[in-house]
Amino acid sequence: MLLEVKGLDRKYRQSNKPFYAVRDVNLQMNEGDHFTIVGRSGSGKSTLLNLIAGLLTPTAGEIRIDGKNMLSLNDNEASLLRNSTIGYIPQEQSMLSCLTVLDNVRIPYFLWRREGDATERALQLLEGLGIAHLANAYPHHLSGGELRRVSIARALINNPKLLLADEPTNDLDIKTTDHIMRLFAEIAKSGTAVLLVTHDLDAIGYGNGVYRMDDGKLSQQSIPGIYASDI
Amino acid sequence: MAQALSMSKFSYMNLKRKPFRTVALVLAVVALSFVLFSGMVLSVSLKNGLNNVKARFGADLIVVPTGYEGAQESILLTGEPSCFYFKKSVLDRIKDAEGISKLTAQFYLTTLGEECCDLPVQIIGFDPATDFSIQPWIRETIGGKIEDGALIVGSDIHIGDHYSVKFYGKEYPVAAKLDETGTGLDQSVFATTETIKDLFTRAKEKGMNFLSDANPDASISSILIKVEDGYAIEQVISNILKTAEGIQIVRTQNIIAGITKSLGSFDMFLHMFSAAFLVLTLVILTLVFSVTANERKKEFATLRILGATRKKLAGILLRESLYISVTGGIIGIALSVLFIFPFNVFIENTLKLPYIQPSVPLIVVILAGTLIISIAIGPIASAKSAAKISRAETYITLREGE
Numbered sequence: 001m002l003l004e005v006k007g008l009d010r011k012y013r014q015s016n017k018p019f020y021a022v023r024d025v026n027l028q029m030n031e032g033d034h035f036t037i038v039g040r041s042g043s044g045k046s047t048l049l050n051l052i053a054g055l056l057t058p059t060a061g062e063i064r065i066d067g068k069n070m071l072s073l074n075d076n077e078a079s080l081l082r083n084s085t086i087g088y089i090p091q092e093q094s095m096l097s098c099l100t101v102l103d104n105v106r107i108p109y110f111l112w113r114r115e116g117d118a119t120e121r122a123l124q125l126l127e128g129l130g131i132a133h134l135a136n137a138y139p140h141h142l143s144g145g146e147l148r149r150v151s152i153a154r155a156l157i158n159n160p161k162l163l164l165a166d167e168p169t170n171d172l173d174i175k176t177t178d179h180i181m182r183l184f185a186e187i188a189k190s191g192t193a194v195l196l197v198t199h200d201l202d203a204i205g206y207g208n209g210v211y212r213m214d215d216g217k218l219s220q221q222s223i224p225g226i227y228a229s230d231i
Numbered sequence: 232m233a234q235a236l237s238m239s240k241f242s243y244m245n246l247k248r249k250p251f252r253t254v255a256l257v258l259a260v261v262a263l264s265f266v267l268f269s270g271m272v273l274s275v276s277l278k279n280g281l282n283n284v285k286a287r288f289g290a291d292l293i294v295v296p297t298g299y300e301g302a303q304e305s306i307l308l309t310g311e312p313s314c315f316y317f318k319k320s321v322l323d324r325i326k327d328a329e330g331i332s333k334l335t336a337q338f339y340l341t342t343l344g345e346e347c348c349d350l351p352v353q354i355i356g357f358d359p360a361t362d363f364s365i366q367p368w369i370r371e372t373i374g375g376k377i378e379d380g381a382l383i384v385g386s387d388i389h390i391g392d393h394y395s396v397k398f399y400g401k402e403y404p405v406a407a408k409l410d411e412t413g414t415g416l417d418q419s420v421f422a423t424t425e426t427i428k429d430l431f432t433r434a435k436e437k438g439m440n441f442l443s444d445a446n447p448d449a450s451i452s453s454i455l456i457k458v459e460d461g462y463a464i465e466q467v468i469s470n471i472l473k474t475a476e477g478i479q480i481v482r483t484q485n486i487i488a489g490i491t492k493s494l495g496s497f498d499m500f501l502h503m504f505s506a507a508f509l510v511l512t513l514v515i516l517t518l519v520f521s522v523t524a525n526e527r528k529k530e531f532a533t534l535r536i537l538g539a540t541r542k543k544l545a546g547i548l549l550r551e552s553l554y555i556s557v558t559g560g561i562i563g564i565a566l567s568v569l570f571i572f573p574f575n576v577f578i579e580n581t582l583k584l585p586y587i588q589p590s591v592p593l594i595v596v597i598l599a600g601t602l603i604i605s606i607a608i609g610p611i612a613s614a615k616s617a618a619k620i621s622r623a624e625t626y627i628t629l630r631e632g633e
Contacts, residue, residue, distance in 0.1 A: 055536060075541050083538020094533040096241075098248035103236055108537040110236040117235065154537070 001064070002161055002193050003029040003052065008061030010047055010216075021047040023216040025061070029195060031161065034188035034207030037197040037218070044216040045197035046091060049164050052195070053088050054078045066161060083112050087155030087192075091166040093147055095139035101126070102135040105153045118157055125153035129183070144171040152180065156187070163187060165196035169203045181206040238543065242550040253555065256519060260559020261566065263512040264605040268567040270501040271597045272589065273578070277494050280413030280585025284308075285487055289364035290455035291464060293481040294325065294471065300479050303453060304486055308585065310385075310415030312341035312353040316450040321475050325454065328470040330462035335361040338427050338445075339452035340434070342398060352388065353419040354398075356427030356447065364455050365421055373407040379425040380404070386411040387418045387576070396420070399433035413585035493584055509604070516552070516612030524548060524616035531620050541621035548617040552609030560605025564598060 005027040012019045021044045029035060039045045050056045052063055054070050063070040066085050073081065082088070095104050102122055109118035126132040129149040139147060148168065155163060165184070169177040177200065185206045188194045194207065204210060212221045234240070246253045288307070295303045295315065302313035322336050338356035357365050359376060369377055377383055381404045384390055388408070395402045403426070411417055422430065428447050458467050468480050524531075531544050571578065572588070579586040589597065 053536065079535075079538050079540040079543075082536070088536050090533070090536060092529070094529065094536070096530055096533060098244040099236075099241070103244075106236050107241070107534075110238075111534070111538045111543065 001028060002031050002033075002066060003027065003195070004062075004064040005052065006062045006064075008048070008051060008063065009059045010044075010051055010056060011059040020044075020216045022051060022058070025216075025218045027211070027218060029162070029193045031191045031193055032188055033209065034185060034194045035196075035209040035211060036204055036207050037195070037211045037213055038199060038204060038221075039197070039213030041199065043213040045213045046166050047216075048213065048218070049088075049166050049195070049197055053086055053164055054082055055088075080112060083108055084158055085161050087158070087160035087163040089148075089151050089155045089163070089165040089168050091170065093139075093144075094151060095142075095147055097139050100136050100138055101131070101142070101150050104139065104150055105157055108154060108157050122153065122157060125156055126150075129153055130179075145173070145176050148172060149180070152183070159192075161192060163192050163194045163196075165194070167198055167200070168196055169198060169200045174202055177202050238547060239550060242547055242554060245547075246551055246554060252519070252523070256516060256555045257559040257562070259512050259515050260556050260605055260608065261563040263508055263608065264560045264563025264601050265567045265570075266508045267505050267604060268564050268597060268601040269571050270505040271601065272567075272571050272594065274498050274501050275589045275593065275597070276413070276575075276586045277498065277582070277584055279587035279589065281487070281490055281494055283412045283587055284414055284490060284585045288483040288487065289367065289457070290483055291458040292456040292468065292471070293483065294321070294454040294456065294478050295452070295481060297477050297479045300481050303481050306339070306353055306355075306415050306419070307483075307486060308415050308490070309580065310353060310387075310418030312339075312351045314339050314341050314445070314452070316445040316452055317477060319449055319451050321478060322451060322454055325471050325474045325478075328467070328474050330459050330467035330470055331456055332459035333361070333363045333457040335363060335455050336451040337453045337455065338424065338447050338450065340427065340430060342434075353415070354427070354430060355419050355421050356424050357421060358424050363457060368409055369407065369421070372409055377406050377421075377423060379423050380429070381406040381422075382426065383407050383409060383421040385409055385417040385419045385421075388420060398430055399437045401433055403430075411587055413579070413587035490584060497582070497584070509608075513608055513612055516555075516609060517615065520548065520552060520613040520616045524613075524620050528620070545617035545621040548613050548620060549610050552613035553606065554609075556606050556609030559609075560602050563605060564601055568598075 005025055008022055008025040009020060010022040012021055023044075025048060027035075037045050037048070047056065051058050052065075054063075054073075058071070065081060068077075068081060070078065070081070096107065099107065102119070105122040105125060106118045109122075123132060123135060126135055129152060131146055131149050131153075134142060134146060134150075139150070142150065148171070152165075152168065155165070163184070168184070169180055172180065181203050184194050184196065188207065196203070196207075197213075198204070210221045211218050293303055296317045299313070299315040302315060305311040306313055319336070322334070325331075326334055335358055340354040340356070342352045342354065355365070359366065365383075366376070369383055372383075382396060384396060384405055384407075386409055388396065390396050390405045390408060393402070394405050396405055397403070409416070424447065431447050456467075456471070458464055464482065464484070468482075471480060472478070531547075534544060534547070535541075575586065575588055588594075
């Protein structure tokens with residue numbers, strides 16, 4: 001089991017009343033799984049993804065990644081796990097503006113001591129995403145779609161076992177969305193578990209499992225059960 | 232192949248990305264280290280000068296012609312040459328005044344445009360038989376008495392390779408060059424009465440660069456007096472004033488007290504100015520780092536997502552502040568070294584206070600201290616922001632940055 005989420009809660013207080021962004025979520029993923037979570041804005045999809053990535057602390061529950069209990073890890077161990085086992089594609093634009101595209105892709109490799117160099121792999125990833133010609137450009141010269149592809153390349157640089165993607169096709173046209181979703185499917189075939197959240201109907205149907213998030217609760221769905229009006 | 236991307240390089244790239252902000256912060260540290268180093272060197276130099284003045288003023292009282300008290304002080308403090316005379320008979324009249332332990336006369340000459348010196352020089356003639364003020368230093372320097380025909384020169388007089396100095400067309404051997412005192416005596420030349428007579432005669436013959444027409448056989452410029460133990464200085468002054476007319480008495484203690492007072496005020500100003508600069512720089516840097524860290528929340532959240540530890544995030548900000556303070560500290564100290572050492576004579580003349588630069592080991596200590604403060608100020612100023620950045624919950628800061 002690569003990912004095991006049990007009874008996960010994230011509670012906030014709104015107007016002095018408890019509010020569950022994520023409530024009693026259970027999820028299991030093995031290597032090569034490719035799951036999509038759909039749901040309305042504010043349903044708790046991104047919060048769940050951030051809890052799994054260790055960027056938020058749950059108020060209850062358990063997350064095990066690659067056999068390690070995320071909640072029992074200290075900052076060093078959790079950071080190393082995030083760096084080497086998880087690839088994360090945030091919803092927001094998250095490029096480091098002082099670095100070139102190539103360096104943005106390479107930086108996760110250099111955050112922890114490693115032998116060798118990541119340049120060749122970074123260039124291969126950029127090539128695969130069709131933006132190798134932008135390797136020496138700076139993020140402010142790139143379009144939204146190009147930036148999204150750079151963040152995908154960055155998430156893959158350390159060969160993660162689990163790829164988490166938060167609205168990866170946001171702002172992308174249908175053709176690019178298809179290209180990127182096919183890429184995720186290929187990544188999953190190569191053994192990396194892919195978990196993505198989206199409200200883009202064009203992005204559904206590329207994986208082997210669809211979940212729906214409603215008011216913090218996660219439920220498994222069959223694809224025909226998803227309607228545009230729901231999300 | 233592209234270079235490895237270390238966190239040091241990342242910090243450097245961040246500073247490079249904001250050149251205006253980086254240069255402004257470096258300049259703040261440059262100004263701080265300049266003020267700290269210059270202020271400390273000035274302060275120590277002035278204290279050294281005062282200590283030397285206290286050690287070198289062998290006389291308690293100096294009798295001068297009426298109206299020349301200020302000129303006498305200028306000779307002693309700044310080396311501004313001056314000539315004034317009264318009759319030698321004054322010496323005989325006051326020597327029996329009660330309360331005098333020792334007394335000796337001096338004869339002053341001034342020159343203009345000699346090879347040795349850029350500025351006019353004060354020549355002080357002393358009587359080896361009675362002198363108690365100059366000869367102790369000479370003994371300290373050459374271990375014996377000065378011969379007639381030779382000169383002793385202050386530390387600022389250039390004596391050339393032949394260890395001689397030319398006045399009125401004649402080369403005079405230099406018996407010794409005195410150590411720096413930080414007073415006007417550094418720009419003075421000392422000679423025995425016999426040598427002074429020779430200088431005087433030559434000056435008369437040449438008819439050049441000589442400002443007085445007094446006669447060393449019949450005139451003197453000042454009388455230095457050592458008060459006998461147990462006598463009040465005021466009483467001795469009163470006793471002397473009763474013996475002769477047309478004289479004025481300079482109390483060396485007053486000169487020293489004046490210097491001490493001026494030095495005290497200036498020293499306090501230097502310390503307060505340095506402290507104010509330190510606080511101001513700390514406040515500026517703290518504010519800028521705080522604003523910068525706030526602006527860069529999203530960037531730090533991204534690094535956290537990619538696997539940077541909290542310690543690494545704090546390290547990035549601390550490293551950037553360290554680069555700024557090291558660069559600023561080194562440039563500031565280099566500039567103050569270029570300013571304060573080559574221009575020491577200018578500073579001394581401007582301040583009109585005795586000034587002796589610290590020894591090389593002390594300069595090294597001051598330099599190291601300034602560098603430590605300058606280097607420490609950046610990380611101290613950024614510490615709070617670094618701690619705040621490393622505590623923030625990543626997901627929230629990433630959303631806040633939108």
